[in-house]
Amino acid sequence: MAEDLIPRVERQSGTVDPRLLEILVCPLTKTRLSFDPVRQELVSRAARLAFPVRDGIPIMLADEARPLDDDE
Template identity: 75%
Template sequence: MTEAKDQPRGPDADEPGRVDPRLLEILVCPLTKTTLDYDAARGELVSRAARLAYPIRDGVPVMLPEEARPLDD
């Protein structure tokens, strides 16, 4: 049986807030279907149209509106 540590890892595997850039190209806001901005400092995907910031947990975007943070600005 192969240990998890022996599995190949992507270049961003050591950065929990990072998302595969190819995934960022295809993800859209689930409410507005508009593109998202990646906020690396906060580890979020930002929908300006919906005024929501979706969290990234363990490298996985959580694209549920009820998990998103409302934008204050």
């Protein structure tokens, strides 16, 4: 099935397909992202933003991102 070819965040396990992290970059800085499994967010340290993952789909809009705290 074609859907199986699309890397995604696995909702059941709360993990991210490593291929997804190779493909996605921060929309603002074009730098790599890391995945926070506890908060279900893709984190851009360069932009100091965390992009939410909803229903297994990364929301890569700056307006939807959460600013990182100083200790994050």
